[in-house]
Amino acid sequence: MLSRVGSYAILALFVFIAVFPISRILTISLRPSDQLLSRSLAVIPDGATLDNYRQLLTETPFLQWLGNSLLVAGVVTITGVALASTAGYALSRHRFKGRKAALSGILVTQMFPATMLLLPLYIVLIELGLINSYIGIVVIYSATALPFCVWQMKGYYDTIPASLEEAARIDGASPWQAFYKVILPLAAPALVITALFSFMSAWNEYVVAAVVLQDVEMFTMPVGLKLFQGSMSSQWGLYAAGSLLVSLPVIALFLVLSRYLISGLTLGAVKG
Missing domain, CATH: 1.10.3720.10 (MetI-like)
Incomplete structure (x- = not known):
């Protein structure tokens, strides 16, 4: 039982290490231009917007x-x-x-x-x-x-x-x-x-x-x-x-x- 818990804990750690940078990139892409330097760890930031995607695709x-x-x-x-x-x-x-x-x-x-x-x-x-x-x-x-x-x-x-x-x-x-x-x-x-x-x-x-x-x-x-x-x-x-x-x-x-x-x-x- 303990070995299984330890295995899942290690897997969860590696999943976190893999997913965390991606979540940060997603957060930055959704932030308004005046919040890019925010230290908030929320995946979906306050005032989330798709303006960066719109500008990227059209401008x-x-x-x-x-x-x-x-x-x-x-x-x-x-x-x-x-x-x-x-x-x-x-x-x-x-x-x-x-x-x-x-x-x-x-x-x-x-x-x-x-x-x-x-x-x-x-x-x-x-x-x-x-x-x-x-x-x-x-x-x-x-x-x-x-x-x-x-x-x-x-x-x-x-x-x-x-x-x-x-x-x-x-x-x-x-x-x-x-x-x-x-x-x-x-x-x-x-x-x-x-x-x-x-x-x-x-x-x-x-x-x-x-x-x-x-x-x-x-x-x-x-x-x-x-x-x-x-x-x-x-x-x-x-x-x-x-x-x-x-x-x-x-x-x-x-x-x-x-x-x-x-x-x-x-x-x-x-x-x-």
Whole structure:
């Protein structure tokens, strides 16, 4: 009995730690402009108003930044799923010269964050004329997300018996048909993990986008929200409202795909 009470107490503590910052952001987003520095702990402040949300949606480029982020994250997600699903399959099913070196190289690249490679990547983008373009950040985001995605897909393919493909080939299916119609549907959980990771890599990233994108109208959401924070003053109400709204697509995506998450993360990580 005591152990159960202790477990619930620990869980309640962690829930509080997770929820409290969100409640503070919600409170700030609902406060009138003359109460932003209030020390009240009430979740719904006195004189609560939606003016910050109205101003954010009607008087700022918020919706345009949101569309830019959805465009970039969508392209990165499609690119990541397409490349990781095929590369992971090749590394899982085929034995070819340089396979182990490729796997080691992919693993090593995960040790280097995109910010560490920002200077050489910036020089490359300048030479290719991709500064201030979505193609430039899509290339960087895809390149940094792919190592994890390829390993994830490769590990999941390892758990699918090769006999299924052999049976499909005996029935007259081509190698592509065996992959597309038999193996790929079975790898749906891993594909979901790959899609989520690729989406989140692009959706939350700030540093690369702040360096590559220079036109305010092309800003993605993290870079756009940073404009509300200045050196002399900060529009905390707009900042808080934008922070809540920008989390809604991610929450919706996780809710829709949640049933695939556990199996995708566990099965795809057991083999190397």
